[in-house]
Amino acid sequence: KGLRVADKGFLNTAVISSEITYIDGEAGILRYRGYPIEQLAVHSSFLETAYLLIYGALPSRKQYNIFETEVMQHSMTHADAEVLFRAFRYDAHPMSILTSAFASLGSMYAEANPSLQGQNLYTKGDAASIAAMDKQIYRLIGKATTLAAMAYRIRQGRDFVVPPAGLSYTGSFLYQMDHLGEEDYVPSPVLEKALDVLFLLHADHELNASCTTVLQTASSLVDPYSAISAGCASLYGPLHGGANEAVIRMLISIGSPDNVPAFVEQVKKREKVLSGFGHRVYKTSDPRSFIVRKTADEVFKVTGKDELLETAMRLHDVAMSDEYFIKRKLAPNVDFCGLIYRAMGFPLDFFPVLFAVPRVVGWLAHWRQMMLQPGGVKIWRPRQIYVGPTKRDYIPIDSRV
Numbered sequence: 554k555g556l557r558v559a560d561k562g563f564l565n566t567a568v569i570s571s572e573i574t575y576i577d578g579e580a581g582i583l584r585y586r587g588y589p590i591e592q593l594a595v596h597s598s599f600l601e602t603a604y605l606l607i608y609g610a611l612p613s614r615k616q617y618n619i620f621e622t623e624v625m626q627h628s629m630t631h632a633d634a635e636v637l638f639r640a641f642r643y644d645a646h647p648m649s650i651l652t653s654a655f656a657s658l659g660s661m662y663a664e665a666n667p668s669l670q671g672q673n674l675y676t677k678g679d680a681a682s683i684a685a686m687d688k689q690i691y692r693l694i695g696k697a698t699t700l701a702a703m704a705y706r707i708r709q710g711r712d713f714v715v716p717p718a719g720l721s722y723t724g725s726f727l728y729q730m731d732h733l734g735e736e737d738y739v740p741s742p743v744l745e746k747a748l749d750v751l752f753l754l755h756a757d758h759e760l761n762a763s764c765t766t767v768l769q770t771a772s773s774l775v776d777p778y779s780a781i782s783a784g785c786a787s788l789y790g791p792l793h794g795g796a797n798e799a800v801i802r803m804l805i806s807i808g809s810p811d812n813v814p815a816f817v818e819q820v821k822k823r824e825k826v827l828s829g830f831g832h833r834v835y836k837t838s839d840p841r842s843f844i845v846r847k848t849a850d851e852v853f854k855v856t857g858k859d860e861l862l863e864t865a866m867r868l869h870d871v872a873m874s875d876e877y878f879i880k881r882k883l884a885p886n887v888d889f890c891g892l893i894y895r896a897m898g899f900p901l902d903f904f905p906v907l908f909a910v911p912r913v914v915g916w917l918a919h920w921r922q923m924m925l926q927p928g929g930v931k932i933w934r935p936r937q938i939y940v941g942p943t944k945r946d947y948i949p950i951d952s953r954v
């Protein structure tokens with residue numbers, strides 16, 4: 554009653570106050586807890602940035618060591634998780650597997666479930682409640698890489714690898730993905746660093762569709778495993794985290810740089826989708842895209858250039874000088890990092906997983922903030938404008954015309 558206009562797509566609806574990530578889409582600025590993304594990408598690491606996003610300040614050496622130890626110790630999975638993974642078809646999309654795996658974790662930790670332990674398990678704000686929350690945070694970040702690597706290996710028909718000791722977060726991930734039993738296997742330091750930077754860039758991006766989904770789900774006070782699983786499902790779509798996979802499928806379908814102008818014309822006629830371009834918030838270049846380019850240069854020195862690079866660059870040049878894209882302020886977003894993942898040898902349908910794993914950190918930072926917000930959690934329940942029929946009376950089936 555009284556509502557006249559729906560805010561379709563939430564273009565102008567703020568649902569929360571947040572101290573986590575600042576974006577100025579007109580100026581192309583992205584800051585985590587006040588720190589420019591450019592500084593963090595050069596000086597920080599993914600795990601240090603994870604701490605920053607979740608707890609609001611850069612950690613002391615001691616705080617960092619405790620955080621890293623907790624996260625890495627929680628990278629082991631219960632043997633029951635293996636049974637779940639083996640139930641999937643060989644060609645299951647890894648995002649489907651990961652989404653299910655996160656949800657299944659909720660069934661394994663009864664002590665993390667507010668439906669069983671008391672609805673205010675995470676919202677009391679006392680030491681026990683914060684400790685309970687942080688334990689789930691360590692678990693979810695620690696297990697994200699393990700579950701992702703398991704999703705990869707089950708599809709390759711390979712045995713699972715126990716998370717190794719003594720490697721960095723991304724180093725451990727690459728080890729779990731790649732290790733085939735060689736005694737002296739170590740991940741390439743250049744690729745490990747590159748993946749760390751890409752993880753850092755993907756760690757948070759305020760209230761995108763998936764983060765909103767996590768918070769909407771968590772607003773009913775469900776356990777965080779279910780909420781993260783919901784976020785994963787939202788991220789999977791090609792307009793969001795699935796775009797890095799869609800970019801490569803698009804480049805493959807274009808075929809060669811010569812075909813780019815014709816493809817762009819089809820996009821302008823709305824016959825084709827230009828994945829990796831456009832953003833709800835950025836109306837100038839996505840600041841992450843510059844760091845992606847620099848990272849690509851480092852990776853290509855090791856892996857060699859990807860054959861799709863020329864087509865991608867031509868697409869960039871043609872689109873950026875075309876009135877259609879200029880008028881609509883459409884520029885490349887972060888999803889061209891798919892070219893790096895391809896060069897590193899990740900399978901195409903695994904790219905959204907490489908977005909989801911680091912984004913778990915952002916989702917959890919927002920979850921923690923919401924659970925502790927002053928005044929408690931209010932369930933997210935938007936309104937609609939009803940445009941259906943007014944009251945009508947039921948007609949028995951044989952009397953209907």
Ligand code: CMC
Nearest residue numbers: 761791792793794796827828829830831832833881886887
């Ligand atoms: N190619 C061609 N036209 C586009 C594109 C594109 N990629 N993106 C937006 N437009 C047009 C759109 O058709 C509209 O034109 P008009 O005003 O004539 O109808 C205008 O630009 C404004 O776009 P919009 O659809 O209102 O923008 P939105 O904020 O609702 O959608 C988006 C944002 C990211 C979903 C959209 O730009 C898109 O579909 N991009 C391609 C998919 C993609 O790369 N997604 C990843 C986003 S970045 C990482 C992430 O957050 O996941």
